[in-house]
Structures are given as structure tokens and as C-alpha cells.
Amino acid sequence: MNPDPTTAATVASVAPVSAVVSETVAAPYIQGLADDALVYAQRLGEWISRAPQIEEDMALANVGLDLLGQARVLLTRVGELDGTGRTEDDLAYFRDEREFRNVHLVEQERAGFGFEMARLLTFASYQCELYAALRRSSDPVLAGVAEKALKEVTYHRDHATQWVLRLGDGTEESHRRMQEGLEAVAPYVAELFDDDETARAAAEAGVGVLPSTLRDAALGHVTAVVEEATLTEPGAPRWRSRGGRAGIHSRPMGYLLAEMQHIARSHPGASW
């Protein structure tokens, strides 16, 4: 993506995204972002009634609903761009596991609160940099979503930051659990910043941004929070996740989709 906003805007208005670019470049790229948001929204929804206090139930549900809102607009855009005419519901409820393009981080099972705050801090920090850059996307819908969502994810990042600081610099027990959360999230971080073929093509077309260019700023925020919270940055993990953007998922993904999709599939077309 062109780093200069004025040039990018000019290019976009002079050369609108062609049909070929839409179908083969923009649609798969946006689908990855949409699936990240959709799947993490599903995971965050699981916290309702399980957070430490009802206030935190609400906070995590709000974060999930923000992500769901992003996913809805993005999935609708995918259906327009890829030429299939599928709706957001078609894409959310009637694709199978191998057709989802989300990273492994967001599909992992809900674990302790420390794990969730480590995951949210990492993911929201990534999304902050992502959407800040995508405000200059040549796809007008993606640029519009980015503009609106940036405010949302900035709040998500702040929420996670507040908790990591309190738990890390809290009691011995909260410090230990927060540290465990960071360690558990570590193997899934690198995948967020992989430049796969889809991302390269989208960046070249001015639709997307290269994930690797977001890494320093996103992880810089995480590191600063971790240090202020008196926690220790996890060392290089012994293994790392990969494959999510290619549709290859980890074990929890099938269970997540079963729960998310079964009503829509049992009662096609049902509404209330």
C-alpha cells in the first residue's frame, strides 16, 4: 500500500479497482480480516456470564459486538467483490472450516482471564495498526470500515492494557496468571504478521497492507505494556502457528463453527 495518503487517494479515484482485482485480490484479502473479527467475536461472546464481574461481562460483550459489526460489513463486501453474490449470513454460516481464513490466535479456546487479556492486547494492538493503515485503502468500503473501526479497536486495546497493568502489577497470584497468559499467546503472535500471497497482492493493488509492516508498532505497544506491568516478555516460542490464512486450522476451530453455525444450518432461512 502506498504510504502517502494523497497519492493513494489519487490513484484510487483515477483507477478504480478492476473486476479481476476485486475477485482475485481484494475479496480473499478482506475475507481474512472479516474472519478474524467474526471468529474472535464468537470467542468473546463466550465470556458473557463467565467474567469475574457482570461489568466485565458487558465490557467483553461490547468488544465482541464491535468485532461482529466489522465482520458483517466486511463479509458483505466480500460477497459483492467475489462475484458469488453471497450474503454475510451465507458466508458466516454456510462455509466449512477449510474456507475460513482467520489466524489461529482468534480460534483458540477461551481459557483464563489472563490468557484473554493477553490475546486481546495482542490482537487489538495488531488491529489498531491495521485499520490505521487501511484508512487509505483503494477499496472505499474497506477504507470506511477502517475509519470507524479504528476508534473501536483503540478502546479494545486500552481495555486490555488496563487489565494487563493491574494483573501484572497486582498480587503474586495475578502476576503469575497474567504471565502464563502471555506465554500461552506467544506461539500465535507471528502468524498475524506473515506476508502471504494474498496480502502481497492486496498491498500491491493498494487494497491492503503488508502485515509485516505492522509488526514493530503493534508489538511495540504490547512490549511497553508488558514492561510497565512488571511482566516478562516471553522468549521465542518453541513452535509457532501457521496456516490460518490458507484455511488450515487448529482443533478448536471445528467446535467453534459447530456452535456458531448449527442453528442456521438446522433451520435454513429462519428468522426472529
Add this chain to the structure above:
Amino acid sequence: MSASSHDTASEGQGMSEKSWPLWEVFVRGKRGLSHVHVGSLHAPDATMALRNARDVYTRRQEGVSLWVVRASDITASSPDERGSFFDPAADKVYRHPTFYDVPEDVEYL
């Protein structure tokens, strides 16, 4: 909740001893209006109370400004004192502007 175990009861007590303090929440609906009390919530400290208030009480664009006050910092009048506090004002009709007749030739009042 199951009544089977004494542990549950004692655990519950421990929880309440350690539970977060209560905060009262005030929302200003729009510029120029006063902050109005809307309810209360629990939070570990003032910063988190403000964030919780945002999530619990301004989900539908109810406000442009939020205050949170620790409930224990509010000194309230007692219901027992209601009579001595408020009843003496009941017969002071001259404290209302409507008590006074304004002469016709007074302008700009």
C-alpha cells in the same frame, strides 16, 4: 446454587469481602446539561470504574461526559431525618417567586 457444601458458603463470604467497591455513575446527556445520576457499578479503581460506566451506561449514545464517585465517599441525608430536614420548607410559600405580585410598571422582570 447447590446447598450441598459448606465450602461454597465460606467461599462466597470470602468473595464478598474481596469484591470490588461500589461506584455511583453520573452521565451528562449533552453539552449544557448537568450530570445526572444513572446508577452504580463495581470496579477495582476509578479508572476501571469509568471504563465500566462507559460500557454499562452509555451503550446507546446516552452521554458526552461521565463522572464516577466512590459510593462510600457520598454523605447522604438519612431517611430518619427527612422530617426535620425537609418539612420546615413546606409552609414557606414566600420562598417561591410566585408569592410576590409584580407591579405593572416594573419592566424587564
